[in-house]
Amino acid sequence: MIDVEKIRKEFPILNRQVNKSSLVYFDNGATTQKPRGVINGIVKYYSEQNANIHRGVHTLSREATELYEKARKAVSDFINANDSEIIFTSGTTDSINIVANGLNFPTGSEIIVSQMEHHSNILPWQLSCERNNGKLRVIPINQDGTLQVDRLKELVNDKTRVLALTHVSNTLGVINPVKEIIKEVKKINPNILILIDGAQSVPHMKIDVKDLDCDFFVFSGHKIYAPTGTGVLFIKENVLGKLQMSKTGGGTIKSVTFEKTEYVDGPMRFEAGTPNIEGVLGMADAINFINSLGIKEIAAHEHELLCYAQTMLNGISELEIYANHLNKASVISFNVKNQHPFDVGTLLDKYGIAVRTGHHCTQPLMQFYGIQGTIRASFALYNTKEEIDYFIEKLKKAITMLN
Amino acid sequence: MKSDITDIEEEIISEFEIFGDDWEGKYEHLIDLGRTLPLINEKCKIEENIIKGCQSRVWLNSELKDGKIYFTADADAIITKGMVALMIRVLSGQTAKEIIDTKLEFIDKIGFKEHLSPTRANGLVSMINRMKLDAIKLSEK
Numbered sequence A: 001m002i003d004v005e006k007i008r009k010e011f012p013i014l015n016r017q018v019n020k021s022s023l024v025y026f027d028n029g030a031t032t033q034k035p036r037g038v039i040n041g042i043v044k045y046y047s048e049q050n051a052n053i054h055r056g057v058h059t060l061s062r063e064a065t066e067l068y069e070k071a072r073k074a075v076s077d078f079i080n081a082n083d084s085e086i087i088f089t090s091g092t093t094d095s096i097n098i099v100a101n102g103l104n105f106p107t108g109s110e111i112i113v114s115q116m117e118h119h120s121n122i123l124p125w126q127l128s129c130e131r132n133n134g135k136l137r138v139i140p141i142n143q144d145g146t147l148q149v150d151r152l153k154e155l156v157n158d159k160t161r162v163l164a165l166t167h168v169s170n171t172l173g174v175i176n177p178v179k180e181i182i183k184e185v186k187k188i189n190p191n192i193l194i195l196i197d198g199a200q201s202v203p204h205m206k207i208d209v210k211d212l213d214c215d216f217f218v219f220s221g222h223k224i225y226a227p228t229g230t231g232v233l234f235i236k237e238n239v240l241g242k243l244q245m246s247k248t249g250g251g252t253i254k255s256v257t258f259e260k261t262e263y264v265d266g267p268m269r270f271e272a273g274t275p276n277i278e279g280v281l282g283m284a285d286a287i288n289f290i291n292s293l294g295i296k297e298i299a300a301h302e303h304e305l306l307c308y309a310q311t312m313l314n315g316i317s318e319l320e321i322y323a324n325h326l327n328k329a330s331v332i333s334f335n336v337k338n339q340h341p342f343d344v345g346t347l348l349d350k351y352g353i354a355v356r357t358g359h360h361c362t363q364p365l366m367q368f369y370g371i372q373g374t375i376r377a378s379f380a381l382y383n384t385k386e387e388i389d390y391f392i393e394k395l396k397k398a399i400t401m402l403n
Numbered sequence B: 001m002k003s004d005i006t007d008i009e010e011e012i013i014s015e016f017e018i019f020g021d022d023w024e025g026k027y028e029h030l031i032d033l034g035r036t037l038p039l040i041n042e043k044c045k046i047e048e049n050i051i052k053g054c055q056s057r058v059w060l061n062s063e064l065k066d067g068k069i070y071f072t073a074d075a076d077a078i079i080t081k082g083m084v085a086l087m088i089r090v091l092s093g094q095t096a097k098e099i100i101d102t103k104l105e106f107i108d109k110i111g112f113k114e115h116l117s118p119t120r121a122n123g124l125v126s127m128i129n130r131m132k133l134d135a136i137k138l139s140e141k
C-alpha cells in the first residue's frame, strides 16, 4: 500500500485553503497537481541547466540534450515502447491532430470513433473526413456506459482507415477492452490504423503499447503529475513512415536547400521548433515519481477510493450515477435529480471541494444520456477516504439547500 | 412609480446584511429568490432570447412600455436564476438611461461578486450586457 499521508506532503498545493476550507481536489481528470520533485525540477532547469537542445556544441546544450533524450527514454520505458517511437507534443489534443492531419485517405474512407470520445478525439477526425470526403462512424454504447463491442463487426469494412478510441472515458471512467478490440479489428482488416487515447488511462494503470499492439497511443503529461503543455505521441515503428508531417521547421532536418529538404528519420521530424524542454524534463520527473510508488500500488489505492465513494454515493437516494459499476478508473459522474450540475458544483466549491461540472468535452455522450452535464469526481493517488467523507457530508448539505 | 435603482440596491443589501458571514444563509436566500422569479412566458423561450453561458442557460425577454424597459427571464440553474431575479428586481421597470448607467455595485456588496467574473461559466455577464443592449435598442425605436 502507498503511504498517502507521506505522499500528500510532496504536493504543496494540497495545503491551500479554498473559501476558508482545506482544499479537497477531486478534479484530477482535468489535471493533476504537481509533486515537489516536478516543481523543483523546473526551477533547477532554469537555474542551472537551461539551453536549447540538439543545436549547440557547448556544454549546457549538450547536457540539456542529454536530459531531454533521457526523458524520452523514461517515457518509452514507462509504456514499453522504443525511444524512436516517442514524439513529444504539447498534449493529447496535439498528438491526435498530428496523426489526423498526417494521414491522407482516398475519397469515401471511413473513420471509426465511439460515442464516449472526448471532443479532442472527434474533431480532428471530423475535419479529416471533411478534407477527404470521408465518413465518421460511431461505436454505440450501452446505458451503463460500456462500449457495444459486438457492433464493431458491422462498422469495420474495407473502407475503414482508422479506429480512434479512448482507453478510459474521461466523463464516466469506463475502461474499454482496447486490447481485445485491437485484435478483433486487425483480424478483420489488418490495414486499419488504430489510435488509442490514453489521456485517462495512463494515470491509473500500467500501459504496454507492445502488448496492446496499437499503432498510435497518445496522452498528456499534465494528467500524470507533469507540467501542462507536455504530451506524448507513440507511433509504432513500422507506421512512422505512413504519417506525413503537418508542421515542419527547425530541428526536423538533415539538410535544407531551397530546392529540397532531407528530413531526419526518427521521431524528431515531428518535433519542429524548440520544444517545451522543462516540461519534458518535468514529465520524466513525474514518471520517476510514479515509478517510485509503483503504478499498481497507485491503482489499488485509487480503486479503493472509487469503491468507497461509489458505495457512499449509492446511499444518497437523490442521485443518478452514470456507469454505476466498478470496471472503471477512479472517476464517478453523477447528477442530483432535478438539480443543475452547475448549482451543485457552485455550492461544493464554497466548501473548498473542486469537482468538475458540465459536459466534460463529451457533448455526444451527454446527448446519449439526454442531459446537459454531470458532476464528476475524479480521484488521484493523494486523495483520501477522509476527503470523500467530507465531500459526501457537504454534498448532502448542498442537496438540502437546493431542495 | 418604481423607486430608483439605488433605493432597490440598498434594500437588497440590507436584506442580505442580516446573514453576515453566513454564506450558506445567503445562498439559501438566493436560491429562494430564484424560486420566486416569475417565469418568463414560455412563448418567449425562443432561441433568440437565449443567452448561452458555458454551463447554465439564461433566457431574457425585454419590452418597452411607457418609456420604461421591462425584463422577464428564466435560467436552468437555480443559483443563476437567483442572480437573475436580483438583476430583474433592480433593472426591470427603469428607463433605458438608468439601466445603461448603472454599475450594479450591490452584487459585490452582498458577496456575490464571484458570479460576475467574466470567466465564470454562468452567462450572467453576458446577460447584463444583453439587458443594456436591449435597453438601448428598445429606447431608440
Ligand SMILES: Cc1ncc(COP(=O)(O)O)c(C=O)c1O
Pocket (backbone or CB within 6 Å): A029, A030, A090, A091, A092, A093, A094, A118, A120, A121, A166, A168, A169, A170, A197, A199, A200, A220, A222, A361
Ligand atoms: C480522454 C481525453 N482525451 C483527450 C483529452 C485532451 O487532453 P489535453 O487537453 O491535455 O490535450 C482529455 C483531457 O481532458 C481527455 O480526458
